[in-house]
Amino acid sequence: MTEVENPGSGRDAEKLPRAVQVTVRERVGAQSPMTTPEAVSVRLTVNGTRHSFMLDPRTTLLDLLREHLDLTGTKKGCDQGQCGACTVLIDGRRVNACLTFAVMYDGARITTIEGLAADGALHPLQQAFIDHDAFQCGYCTPGQICSAAGLIAEGRAKSADDIRELMSGNICRCGAYTNIVAAIQQVMERS
Amino acid sequence: MISFRYARANDVADAVRQIAGDPNAKFVAGGTNLIDLMKMDVERPTKVIDITRLPLNQVENTPGGGLRIGALVRNSDLAYHPQVEERYPVLASAIMAGASQQLRNMASTGGNLLQRTRCCYFYDTATPCNKREPGSGCSAIDGQNRMHAILGASDACIATHPSDMCVALALLDAKVHVSSALGDRVIAFAEFHRLPGDTPQRDTNLDAGEIITAVELPEKGFAANYTYLKIRDRLSYAFALVSVAVGLELDGDIIKDGRFALGGVAHKPWRDPRAEVALRGRRANGATFADAADVLLRDAKGYAHNSFKIDLARRCVSRALTQAARGTPQSQSSKKIA
Numbered sequence: 001m002t003e004v005e006n007p008g009s010g011r012d013a014e015k016l017p018r019a020v021q022v023t024v025r026e027r028v029g030a031q032s033p034m035t036t037p038e039a040v041s042v043r044l045t046v047n048g049t050r051h052s053f054m055l056d057p058r059t060t061l062l063d064l065l066r067e068h069l070d071l072t073g074t075k076k077g078c079d080q081g082q083c084g085a086c087t088v089l090i091d092g093r094r095v096n097a098c099l100t101f102a103v104m105y106d107g108a109r110i111t112t113i114e115g116l117a118a119d120g121a122l123h124p125l126q127q128a129f130i131d132h133d134a135f136q137c138g139y140c141t142p143g144q145i146c147s148a149a150g151l152i153a154e155g156r157a158k159s160a161d162d163i164r165e166l167m168s169g170n171i172c173r174c175g176a177y178t179n180i181v182a183a184i185q186q187v188m189e190r191s
Numbered sequence: 192m193i194s195f196r197y198a199r200a201n202d203v204a205d206a207v208r209q210i211a212g213d214p215n216a217k218f219v220a221g222g223t224n225l226i227d228l229m230k231m232d233v234e235r236p237t238k239v240i241d242i243t244r245l246p247l248n249q250v251e252n253t254p255g256g257g258l259r260i261g262a263l264v265r266n267s268d269l270a271y272h273p274q275v276e277e278r279y280p281v282l283a284s285a286i287m288a289g290a291s292q293q294l295r296n297m298a299s300t301g302g303n304l305l306q307r308t309r310c311c312y313f314y315d316t317a318t319p320c321n322k323r324e325p326g327s328g329c330s331a332i333d334g335q336n337r338m339h340a341i342l343g344a345s346d347a348c349i350a351t352h353p354s355d356m357c358v359a360l361a362l363l364d365a366k367v368h369v370s371s372a373l374g375d376r377v378i379a380f381a382e383f384h385r386l387p388g389d390t391p392q393r394d395t396n397l398d399a400g401e402i403i404t405a406v407e408l409p410e411k412g413f414a415a416n417y418t419y420l421k422i423r424d425r426l427s428y429a430f431a432l433v434s435v436a437v438g439l440e441l442d443g444d445i446i447k448d449g450r451f452a453l454g455g456v457a458h459k460p461w462r463d464p465r466a467e468v469a470l471r472g473r474r475a476n477g478a479t480f481a482d483a484a485d486v487l488l489r490d491a492k493g494y495a496h497n498s499f500k501i502d503l504a505r506r507c508v509s510r511a512l513t514q515a516a517r518g519t520p521q522s523q524s525s526k527k528i529a
Contacts, residue, residue, distance in 0.1 A: 037197075038197070057239065079230065084293060094296060095296050095297050103241075104222065151292070156271070159524070166292050168426075168428040169428060
């Protein structure tokens with residue numbers, strides 16, 4: 001018999017000052033209410049495959065990809081839109097998957113790092129990152145490559161300065177920036 | 192994040208009907224700020240109304256020669272719009288100076304106006320903050336206040352408005368079109384954002400139940416002599432310590448019309464008519480620019496960690512006015528300051 005099931009004999013709880021017990025209870029209540037949200041239906045095409053879900057509306061696209069579809073190539077770094085590790089393409093545009101509710105993108109086409117390679121051949125950006133040794137630990141790399149794919153599709157970058165500025169939403173704490181820019185430049189010049 | 196009900200709105204009438212009378216409901220468009228704040232439990236809506244399907248995606252010419260920007264036009268689309276690049280380059284430049292391309296691809300025009308401050312105490316629910324919890328106190332006044340306001344602050348709040356785009360919209364005398372169940376109205380940009388006073392919880396004069404439908408630019412765009420100069424701790428993807436938007440109309444070297452607006456220094460984009468009077472009719476040279484900067488900063492007040500911003504702002508104003516007068520606007524790509 002645990003003390004939780006029989007709070008009347010909760011010796012440990014009684015050791016806590018009353019004010020602390022209240023504080024703990026309030027904090028839990030404030031941050032994770034136990035009410036069940038109304039699930040929302042959403043359809044997404046992810047890397048060419050159609051999926052239907054019933055989702056808690058709080059589910060971010062990032063969590064949907066990683067936890068529901070097991071597509072763990074898209075990384076969770078800061079989860080606040082500051083690092084770019086979660087960058088994916090929605091209808092061809094690069095976005096931070098951590099700052100989206102998946103239910104807002106009903107009907108959209110999502111491309112992740114797992115969807116870039118075609119017919120068993122690496123995407124040119126994947127090959128260029130290998131050619132230029134454009135990563136060290138590799139954690140930011142899927143986001144860097146998806147972001148670079150978006151950048152090339154935008155067609156705005158003309159110089160190394162432009163690449164650096166337009167890739168500033170992707171942080172690399174190993175500091176592989178020089179080689180990342182070189183890899184992207186290689187693909188831009190050939191495309 | 193607390194649990195919420197999710198609803199989609201089909202048009203403006205549907206959106207304002209769904210939000211009417213519910214103080215705990217929020218609209219979501221880009222979500223880049225709201226979702227972040229919801230994760231931090233700073234924003235706690237119990238109902239979230241998705242407005243991304245509203246037909247507010249157009250950029251259109253107005254009969255008066257200006258431009259009407261739908262509230263859902265995304266920041267990157269606006270910065271790259273041919274009319275904005277050609278006629279309002281200070282707006283394009285300011286947008287490109289802010290955030291990252293991923294965020295600009297998501298963030299909406301209306302949402303950019305409604306960004307909340309990035310004051311670290313506003314984000315930290317363990318600390319007092321009058322903006323987040325009215326009456327709880329301001330942690331920044333005697334805390335870490337390097338990023339905070341030097342103009343227009345109050346004893347209740349010294350937060351700054353984080354937007355770059357809004358600095359350019361203030362410069363251009365934009366108008367904000369809003370709708371509610373009670374009807375439509377137009378708010379001058381200078382009247383849209385508020386100073387903190389004793390109600391720092393209110394960032395803007397948008398009333399409960401109102402939705403931004405468009406931002407309108409007047410005809411004058413200062414395409415020949417403009418700049419957006421932003422000084423920050425990193426070269427890219429950081430909020431401004433000080434930023435300056437400038438628009439000049441020159442007759443030879445005489446300033447016919449001159450405007451400048453500052454970001455990173457106050458609770459709203461900062462324009463000062465008296466400082467602009469100090470430009471008009473005078474020669475576009477260093478002495479004139481220094482005078483205008485002195486007028487603008489006459490009541491500036493620093494705190495423990497941000498007094499450096501007063502001199503930084505003075506130098507940025509002079510530099511930005513010089514860039515605009517020479518027709519050499521700041522590049523947002525090459526980081527060299529001309």
